[in-house]
Each structure stands twice: as C-alpha cells, then as structure tokens.
Amino acid sequence: MRITPAEVAALSLSIKVALLSLVIMFPPGLLAGWLLAKRTFPGKAFLNTLVMWPLVLPPIVSGYLLLILFGKHGFIGRFIHQTFGIEIVFSQLAVVIAVSIISFPLLVRGIVTGMEAVPPELENAARTLGASPLKVFWTITLPLAYRGIIGGTILGFSKSLGEFGATIMVAGNIPGKTQTMALAIFSAVHLGEDVSVYRLVFISTIVAFVALWLTERFTLR
Amino acid sequence: MENGIRIHLSFRKRLGGFVLDVDCELVKKVSAFLGASGSGKSTLLNCISGTVSPDAGEIVFGGEMLYSSATGINLPPEKRRFGYVFQEGYLFPHLTVAQNIRYGQPKSRDSTTVIDILEISELLQRYPKQLSGGQRQRVAIARALAMEPRMLLMDEPLASLDNTLKARIIPYLHHVKDAFDIPILYVTHAFSEVLALADEAFLLSDGKITATGEPHHLLTAPSAMPIAQLTGVENILSLPVMLSDKARGVTSLEIGSQQLVIPYTDAEIGGLLPVAIRAEDIIISLAPDLPISARNMLHGTIQALDVVGERTVLSILVEGHLLSVKITHEARQQLQLQEGSAVYCVIKANAINLLRT
Numbered sequence: 001m002r003i004t005p006a007e008v009a010a011l012s013l014s015i016k017v018a019l020l021s022l023v024i025m026f027p028p029g030l031l032a033g034w035l036l037a038k039r040t041f042p043g044k045a046f047l048n049t050l051v052m053w054p055l056v057l058p059p060i061v062s063g064y065l066l067l068i069l070f071g072k073h074g075f076i077g078r079f080i081h082q083t084f085g086i087e088i089v090f091s092q093l094a095v096v097i098a099v100s101i102i103s104f105p106l107l108v109r110g111i112v113t114g115m116e117a118v119p120p121e122l123e124n125a126a127r128t129l130g131a132s133p134l135k136v137f138w139t140i141t142l143p144l145a146y147r148g149i150i151g152g153t154i155l156g157f158s159k160s161l162g163e164f165g166a167t168i169m170v171a172g173n174i175p176g177k178t179q180t181m182a183l184a185i186f187s188a189v190h191l192g193e194d195v196s197v198y199r200l201v202f203i204s205t206i207v208a209f210v211a212l213w214l215t216e217r218f219t220l221r
Numbered sequence: 222m223e224n225g226i227r228i229h230l231s232f233r234k235r236l237g238g239f240v241l242d243v244d245c246e247l248v249k250k251v252s253a254f255l256g257a258s259g260s261g262k263s264t265l266l267n268c269i270s271g272t273v274s275p276d277a278g279e280i281v282f283g284g285e286m287l288y289s290s291a292t293g294i295n296l297p298p299e300k301r302r303f304g305y306v307f308q309e310g311y312l313f314p315h316l317t318v319a320q321n322i323r324y325g326q327p328k329s330r331d332s333t334t335v336i337d338i339l340e341i342s343e344l345l346q347r348y349p350k351q352l353s354g355g356q357r358q359r360v361a362i363a364r365a366l367a368m369e370p371r372m373l374l375m376d377e378p379l380a381s382l383d384n385t386l387k388a389r390i391i392p393y394l395h396h397v398k399d400a401f402d403i404p405i406l407y408v409t410h411a412f413s414e415v416l417a418l419a420d421e422a423f424l425l426s427d428g429k430i431t432a433t434g435e436p437h438h439l440l441t442a443p444s445a446m447p448i449a450q451l452t453g454v455e456n457i458l459s460l461p462v463m464l465s466d467k468a469r470g471v472t473s474l475e476i477g478s479q480q481l482v483i484p485y486t487d488a489e490i491g492g493l494l495p496v497a498i499r500a501e502d503i504i505i506s507l508a509p510d511l512p513i514s515a516r517n518m519l520h521g522t523i524q525a526l527d528v529v530g531e532r533t534v535l536s537i538l539v540e541g542h543l544l545s546v547k548i549t550h551e552a553r554q555q556l557q558l559q560e561g562s563a564v565y566c567v568i569k570a571n572a573i574n575l576l577r578t
Contacts, residue, residue, distance in 0.1 A: 006357025121311050124272040128305040129368050136245040139324075143315050 003199060009176050010184035012205060013095070017180065018160035021100040022153065025107060030153070033111030034137065038120075054166075055105035063169025065100060070170065094171035095178050099163045103156040110152015114145030147219040154215040158208055228252075228372070229433055230280025234268055241265060244278075249420035251398060253407045253436070262408040263308075265425070266374050269406065270305050270539025271298035275503060282371065304365030308377040310357045312349035318360050319345040325368030329453040332367045338396045339363045348539040355386040359393060366401060373397070373405045379414060381395065391417055412457065413574065415439075416495065433577030443450040454498035455545040462488045463467055471516070471570065482516040482574045492498065494575065502572035507556060517568040518543075526553065533558075 030052055036044065054062050069086045070077040080086055088094050118141050126136045142149070166183040171178040173187060181204055188196040228247040233240065241261040250413040258264050267273035269280060271287070274295055280288040285297045304325075312321050318341065322332050333529045336342050349357060358378050377396075390397050391414070398405060398418065398548035407418055415422050415436050416536060422439045424432040432439055446476060460481060472488055474496070475479040481496070488494055509518055521539035528534075533553045535546040557562070 119311075121307065121309070122313060124267075124270075124298070125305065125307060125311040126313070126324065127272060128301075128303060128374075130299045130302065131362070132299055133326070140313060144313075215340050 004196070006175055006179075007184060007196065007200060007203075007205060008182050010179050010200070012162050013092070014181040016117075017092070017095050017099050018103075018157050021103060021156055021160050022107075024096070025100050025104050025156070026153070029104065029107040029111055029156075030142075030149075032108050033115055033149075033152075034141070036108070037112045037115035038141070051108050052105045054101050055109075059163065059165030060169060062101060063098060063166035066094075066101065066166060066170040070097065071095065076154065089170060090172040090174065090178060092171070095167055095180060098166040098170045099160040102163050103159040103168050105158035106159050107152045110150075110155055111145065111150050112148070114148015114151070115141055117148065118144040122142055150218050151215055154211050158211050161207060161211075162204065185203050226242045226283045226372075227281070228404060228406075229279070229281040230265075230269065230288075232268060232275035232280060234264055234273065234275045236264060238385060239264075239428060241268070242269045243425075243428075245423060245430055245433065247404065247406065247421070249404075251407055251421075253409060253415040253419035253422045254438075255409060255415050255529075256423055256480065259427075260425045261428040262410075265410055266305070266376050266406070270374055271296060271301050272301050278483070280570075298414050302368065302371045303312055304368055304370030304373045306358075306361050306365045306373065306375045306378045306464050308380050310361040310381075312352075312357060312360060312364070314349050316348075317345065318347050318349070318352070321349070321360060322364050324364065327369060330367075330369070332363070334400070335363045335366045338366075338400055339374060339393055345447045354382050355390055356388060357419050357500055358382065360568045362393065362397065366397065370403060372403055373401070375405065375407045379412070386416075394418055404535055409517065412497065442466075455547075456498040456503075457495065458493045458498075458542055459493045462492050463496055463539055464489050464490065476542060478520065479519055479540060481519070481573065482515075482570050483575065484570055485558065486575055497574045498544070498568060500545040502568065503544065503546040505535065505552070505558070505569040507548060509565050511567070513567070515567045516570040517566070517573075519566040519568070521564060521566060523558060523564060526558065535564075537564060541564065 032047070035041070036048055036051070067089060068074050068082075072078060072081055072087060072212060073169045077088055080088060088097070122144070123136050123140055126140045127133070131139065162182050163180070164186065164187075167178070167180060168183060172181045173179055175187070177182075179187070182200070187196060188200060188211070229468065230247070231244040232244045235255055239259075239261065241264045243265060243448055254265060264273065267353040268275045268288075275288060276292070277290040278288075279286065279290070286292070286294050287301055288294060306356055313324065322335070327361050339362055341359050341363055342354070342357055344360065349360070354361065356383075362378065371568060372494070379390055380388065392572060395418070407414070409415060422436045423430050424439065448520065458476070460476055463475045463480065463484065465472040468484055470482070470485045471482050472485065473493060483496060486494070490563050504515070506518070509520070519539045521537040521544065523535055524538050524543065525536040527536075528550070531549070532547045535548065535558065537544045539544055546566065
C-alpha cells in the first residue's frame with residue numbers, strides 16, 4: 001500500500017503553498033498586528049474588520065470574490081494580465097492567494113494577542129533608555145510577544161494546509177497542478193477511492209497534530 | 222546643593238477629570254515632589270520624560286526646550302536622555318541584568334562604576350524574576366544611570382519595598398547623589414524619604430503645587446499637615462535635643478516643660494530634630510503613673526474628637542503642639558473622652574521615627 005505520485009504531489013503542494021503564504025503574509029501580519037495591538041488611529045476598527053473579514057465570510061464566498069477580483073476581467077486580474085501576461089485564476093499562484101487571504105486573520109489574531117500582552121510600560125521604559133520606536137519593536141515588543149506570534153503562525157499555517165472552499169473556487173481542482181491535500185481528499189471521496197482517502201486523512205491528521213504539538217512545545221512556559 | 226542647570230516646568234495635562242497644572246523651577250540637586258497617590262506625581266514624571274505629552278505649556282532643561290505647545294516642539298523620550306526609575310522597576314524580563322544595564326548604555330562605555338556603586342556585580346547573569354525586590358530596584362537604578370542621563374527621574378523607587386529594604390536602599394541613593402553630577406527629580410508619598418534625600422521639596426496636591434521650600438521648613442508649614450496625614454504620618458514635630466545618652470541608649474527631646482524620649486541618636490544638644498509619630502501608635506491613658514514599659518507620657522488636653530470611619534481621631538494639645546491620635550469608638554466611650562478632657566499620651570520610644578537628612 002504505497003502512496004501514489006498524485007498524493008505526493010497534493011501533499012507537497014499543500015506544504016509548499018502554506019509555507020510560501022506564511023513567508024509572504026508574515027511581514028504584513030506583523031505590521032497589522034502591531035498597528036492593532038499598539039496604536040490608536042482613526043479607522044482602526046475598520047482595519048480590524050478588514051483583516052478579520054475572511055474569518056467570518058464563508059470561504060466559498062471569499063473564493064468567489066477573489067475569482068471576480070483576479071479573473072481575466074477582474075479589477076486586479078486584468079491589470080496583471082495586461083502588465084505581466086500572467087493569468088492567475090486556476091494557477092498555483094491562485095492557490096497561494098486564496099490560502100493567504102483565508103489564513104491571514106488567524107496569523108494576525110495570534111500576533112495581536114502576543115503584542116497586547118507586552119506591557120506598554122516596558123516599551124516606554126525602553127524609549128526613556130534612548131531606544132527609537134523601531135528599536136523598541138525589535139528588542140522589546142517582538143521578543144516578548146513571541147508566544148502569540150508562534151501561536152498565530154502555526155494556526156495560520158494549519159489553516160493554509162487544510163483550506164478548501166476558497167481554493168476550489170479560485171484555483172480549481174486540477175490534479176498535479178492546483179490539487180491540494182484537502183481537494184485530493186474531496187476528489188478521492190467522490191470517486192470512491194477509499195484506500196486513498198484513508199491515507200490522505202491519516203497524513204492530514206498527523207501533520208495537524210505535529211504542528212499543534214510543536215506550538216505547545218515552543219510556547220509552553 | 223545647587224545643580225547648576227535650570228529646569229523649568231510649566232505645563233498642564235488633563236487625564237479624564239484630573240488636571241495636573243504645575244509651574245515651577247528646579248534649582249537644587251535633588252528635588253522632591255511629595256504627594257498622596259492620585260496627586261499627579263507619575264503624570265508629572267511621564268510628561269517630563271516625554272512618554273506622555275502635556276496639553277499645553279513648556280518644559281525647559283538648561284537652555285534646551287524639550288516641550289513647548291507654543292512652538293510645537295515635543296522631543297521624543299529617546300532624545301531627552303532622562304534616566305527613569307519606575308516604582309515597579311520595569312526591568313526587561315527576557316534580558317539578563319547585564320543586558321538590561323547595557324540596553325541604554327552608549328557603545329564602548331563600561332558600566333563598572335554603576336555596578337560597583339549599586340553593588341550588583343553578583344547579579345549580572347540573573348534574570349529579573351530571579352531578583353528580590355530590593356535587588357530589582359538597584360538594577361533599575363543602575364540601568365537608568367548606565368545610559369549616562371542628563372537627569373534622573375525617580376518614581377517612588379522605594380514604594381514597593383518593605384521598611385527594612387527601604388532602609389537598605391536609601392544609602393545607595395545617597396551614593397548615587399554623591400557620585401553623579403546630575404539633577405535628580407524624586408517623587409514620593411513618604412515624608413521620610415524627602416527628608417532623607419531632597420534638597421528642595423514641592424508639595425503636590427490634586428495636581429497642583431501647594432507649597433515649596435527646603436524639606437525641613439516644608440514639614441513645619443501648616444500646608445504640609447494635610448499631606449503628612451494623607452501620606453500616613455499624622456504627627457510630625459521638630460523638637461530641640463535636651464540630652465543624648467549613648468550608654469543608656471536614649472535621646473531626650475524637649476517638648477515644652479515635658480520630655481520626649483527616643484532611641485539614641487547622635488544629635489547635637491539644642492539642635493532641632495524632626496520626628497514622626499503615627500496616630501495609631503499613641504495610647505491614651507487617664508492616669509499618669511502606669512506600671513508599663515513605654516517611655517513617654519505626655520500630658521495634654523483634648524481639643525477635638527472626630528469620627529473617621531471605624532476610628533475616633535483625637536486632637537490633643539501638648540505644650541502647644543497638636544497631636545493626632547486614633548482610637549476605637551469603644552475606647553472613647555469607656556474612657557468617657559470629651560472636649561477638654563485631660564489625658565496622657567503614652568508613646569513607646571520605638572514608635573517615634575526620626576526624620577533625618
């Protein structure tokens with residue numbers, strides 16, 4: 001009972017996409033998290049709503065909106081098509097976009113929680129010791145918020161691994177190209193390939209467990 | 222001691238329903254702001270350090286304008302170079318003591334002087350949570366000094382410590398005062414700390430400065446009394462020394478024709494000695510010759526009785542000095558105390574705290 005090349009492709013695509021989306025979304029996630037946790041500014045509630053939006057929208061709706069936005073006639077899709085000659089919809093790039101949008105709220109939520117737990121008094125103390133706001137961020141806020149940041153990272157990563165609704169809308173379910181683990185399970189169930197379903201479900205379960213366990217290990221006091 | 226640097230504070234800051242409104246000039250080496258909690262002490266320091274912006278006014282250090290609402294100048298805290306010692310210490314928990322001290326230190330300087338003065342060389346590799354309260358405050362002071370500040374701001378650095386620890390930290394503050402040629406702004410609610418450290422003092426009450434002067438003079442000023450009461454020491458007397466007997470371990474102070482005996486202190490005969498007695502530490506007796514160990518039996522007359530919560534506060538006139546005494550309502554009834562009653566104030570010598578500079 002060996003794992004098939006199609007299953008390997010699905011697994012590796014899922015992991016590759018989840019990692020890539022993490023790398024892309026981490027810097028804006030830090031920025032958004034810092035703004036929401038540490039700053040007061042007009043439009044803060046609006047920014048928070050915007051970031052958290054995909055969390056409350058049905059993924060299928062987010063996917064549909066992305067499809068419209070990134071389609072050949074969509075606002076962003078047309079611009080990219082004209083400028084770079086790339087079509088985004090039903091490509092691996094579309095998987096990355098879908099997964100990034102859906103997992104972003106979880107990443108930011110973790111970062112905000114972590115940074116809110118850093119007492120502003122410590123940051124003020126650092127300022128009085130001559131540190132610029134940027135230095136305070138790197139040397140005080142970030143290291144003291146690391147539990148929340150790691151938590152958000154793992155949650156976002158896990159969400160990316162299992163994303164289904166938005167991905168299938170905007171990237172389709174093309175085996176070997178845009179078929180992720182979740183989509184492969186969906187197809188296998190549909191086609192009645194029970195053995196394949198068991199294998200994929202088993203692998204997904206293990207990956208999720210390990211991710212969670214690593215989080216706990218790194219963030220437990 | 223003059224500090225040679227003119228520090229001008231004249232600003233207003235509103236926080237909810239509270240308004241801090243100060244206008245003063247600091248000229249001495251150690252200036253103390255004395256006030257009860259909620260009087261605006263921390264807000265004052267936050268405005269000076271730059272972590273909070275005033276609403277209007279100006280803050281001038283030497284010739285340099287740090288804040289001015291008229292010209293829109295507001296120097297950020299990192300440019301002000303004021304060392305700030307917080308009541309809670311606020312050491313960085315993820316850094317060792319050595320790293321905490323190095324945090325604000327200019328590059329290529331060493332901190333051996335600071336570490337020696339505060340005697341923390343044993344603690345350098347520890348993390349803040351491995352420190353006791355007194356050690357933590359010493360490290361906090363060292364960290365503020367290591368940045369080579371132009372001024373030191375201290376926000377009740379002793380308030381979180383118990384009395385024994387306080388007494389141990391005060392000598393370090395004296396070392397700091399002697400070793401560093403920078404003005405120090407010290408904020409506290411404890412009269413004794415002001416007397417122990419400050420060259421000039423400002424009484425802060427409900428956001429406003431209500432009295433200014435040398436600490437000694439301030440505590441005898443009538444306006445200081447409410448503050449003294451708020452800060453937990455109701456009775457402050459400045460009395461001449463009659464005799465000081467090292468062999469017997471006592472010093473006697475003159476209070477009119479009577480005597481107040483305190484534990485021995487090396488004091489000049491005839492000189493004034495300020496002492497503080499808490500209102501709870503005085504016992505009322507109707508008879509003078511009780512077979513008890515307390516050394517002091519001051520004869521006086523009750524001037525007023527006020528009910529304050531669970532207690533009755535007696536104001537007793539002793540040789541021209543008014544003493545506040547707190548007793549229970551029950552005691553007041555049993556002794557049938559009323560205005561004009563002649564009573565004896567029984568005070569243990571050890572309950573009398575010396576306020577020394």
